Amino acid sequence: MRRLQVAVVGSGPAGLYSAEALIKQSAVLDPPCAIRVDVVDRLPTPYGLVRYGVAPDHKSIKSIAEKLRTVLEHDSVSFLGGVHLGNDVTREDLLASYDAVVYATGAMRDRRMGIPGEDLPGSVAATDFVNWYSGHPDVDPGTFTLDAESVAVIGVGNVAVDVARILARNPEDLRETDVSQPVLDALMASKVREVHLIGRRGPAQAKFTTKELRELGELDGVEVVVYGGEVDLDAFDPTGGSARLAEADRHVRGNYTVIREWAGRRVTGGARRLFIRFWQRPTEIHGPRRVSGLTLERTRLDDSGKFTGTDFYDTLNVDMVLRSVGYQSVPLAGVPFDDRSYVVPNAEGRVLGQDGSPLPGEYVAGWLKRGPSGVIGTNKSDAAQTVQWLLADLAGGPGPEGEHASGNGQVPGHGQVAGNGQMPVAPGYPAPGYPAAPGYPDAGPGPGARASFEELLAARGIRPVSYADWQKIENAEKELAAALRRGARVKLGSREEIHRACGMAMR
Ligand code: NAP
Numbered sequence: 173m174r175r176l177q178v179a180v181v182g183s184g185p186a187g188l189y190s191a192e193a194l195i196k197q198s199a200v201l202d203p204p205c206a207i208r209v210d211v212v213d214r215l216p217t218p219y220g221l222v223r224y225g226v227a228p229d230h231k232s233i234k235s236i237a238e239k240l241r242t243v244l245e246h247d248s249v250s251f252l253g254g255v256h257l258g259n260d261v262t263r264e265d266l267l268a269s270y271d272a273v274v275y276a277t278g279a280m281r282d283r284r285m286g287i288p289g290e291d292l293p294g295s296v297a298a299t300d301f302v303n304w305y306s307g308h309p310d311v312d313p314g315t316f317t318l319d320a321e322s323v324a325v326i327g328v329g330n331v332a333v334d335v336a337r338i339l340a341r342n343p344e345d346l347r348e349t350d351v352s353q354p355v356l357d358a359l360m361a362s363k364v365r366e367v368h369l370i371g372r373r374g375p376a377q378a379k380f381t382t383k384e385l386r387e388l389g390e391l392d393g394v395e396v397v398v399y400g401g402e403v404d405l406d407a408f409d410p411t412g413g414s415a416r417l418a419e420a421d422r423h424v425r426g427n428y429t430v431i432r433e434w435a436g437r438r439v440t441g442g443a444r445r446l447f448i449r450f451w452q453r454p455t456e457i458h459g460p461r462r463v464s465g466l467t468l469e470r471t472r473l474d475d476s477g478k479f480t481g482t483d484f485y486d487t488l489n490v491d492m493v494l495r496s497v498g499y500q501s502v503p504l505a506g507v508p509f510d511d512r513s514y515v516v517p518n519a520e521g522r523v524l525g526q527d528g529s530p531l532p533g534e535y536v537a538g539w540l541k542r543g544p545s546g547v548i549g550t551n552k553s554d555a556a557q558t559v560q561w562l563l564a565d566l567a568g569g570p571g572p573e574g575e576h577a578s579g580n581g582q583v584p585g586h587g588q589v590a591g592n593g594q595m596p597v598a599p600g601y602p603a604p605g606y607p608a609a610p611g612y613p614d615a616g617p618g619p620g621a622r623a624s625f626e627e628l629l630a631a632r633g634i635r636p637v638s639y640a641d642w643q644k645i646e647n648a649e650k651e652l653a654a655a656l657r658r659g660a661r662v663k664l665g666s667r668e669e670i671h672r673a674c675g676m677a678m679r
Contacts, residue, residue, distance in 0.1 A: 184220020
């Protein structure tokens, strides 16, 4: 039977959905193909953004980890945590050890606003704040003391909503969550009384989703304040496009209904206040030694619907600025990367080389493939598409449904199919549906036919964190929760504690 050994780099949703798709799709191949998937992650813990991105109070989204667990527990899957592509192993090591590699490392860097004062103490990236409250092993639990009374959160996407909610909500509500004890203590001692969520365009253009937005109005002791003038859909948009969107687009209509209701409320003065502002763009963060204010310029759309400034400025007295203006992927050592779109250049998940043709054995999935968009579930179909191509290329799979090889040897740009709507065959690959790629005979490489990755790691003194090690970490989290009388589990406070829990030395 043909055998395929695949490394998936990244154990977040995109990586684990790729592993799941590899198992499911390979199981129905004819002729059959046995598959082994090693899921490699630089962190000692799996689940990526589900563990270190989804807010602790979003328990139902966090429970996706329970579904992803079944992938890691599958007989054909191994977890190799604490192995860094770049520091520990190279792309060439992976390609020499496996038949194929799927890169699924997500988007972990923040975007910048490019305004003066952005690097002052007190001006921070939402990614750092999210990593902190999520107990990310890279972040010192003492990083944030929250002695600011007034905080501006820039951006009106779902990450900004998460950050604003965690800052504004009563920390007692987080006691039953998995938030680490040092983080809970810092939130308990927080002096934050006002949070300003700042949108550079209007409510019709805001990126947050209605469910997440509505939740802000349900927080105990938090008053949401919206200025009526800023939600007038025609006042800042002479094209009438915003009003049309609020009628025709279900997402916009949902958001706008919630926002308009808040704008109509009488302000009473809650214990903590959450201002949601529109048509304001940050132009400068003031110091001198740390953040003392934020200048905002009033914006509007012009007659052609283009976003523009108006030269009217206002300064907000804030002591902290959190920019939540989107995530970016970071390049992986040696792997092609598009510096403009911040993704790995690809055609439906096949990694493209400099000349635009697919690189044999290299695939990409998730945010690294398409940019930071969509919800967690979006990564499932995205990963399935990548895996369809992988199996078509290497194991005689049929390729994505509805796509047929044109055989002209040309490859479209990333995420596109050729103008004729067909996915061309990559040079050096068989047409989808053919039995196997050149160099991958029917017998398959088999165990030992390629360098054993674990042997290579051992030779470098690297012992990966196994799934059994991860279970020890989980047990330590459950024991900690019981000892603290807090919920089902509490995250360990630091990388040292994580390593101690699974008996691994720090490297
Ligand atoms: P996002 O949805 O792209 O939102 C980014 C926000 O930043 C937009 O409002 C954008 O405004 C604004 N922005 C960009 N550059 C700016 C600048 N220079 N100055 C001021 N504002 C600026 O990104 P995100 O919030 O990071 O979310 C990433 C993805 O994760 C999204 O798909 C999101 O839905 C998902 N997510 C989902 C959940 C959930 O389901 N609960 C939670 C968190 C994240 P413009 O529109 O004007 O560019």
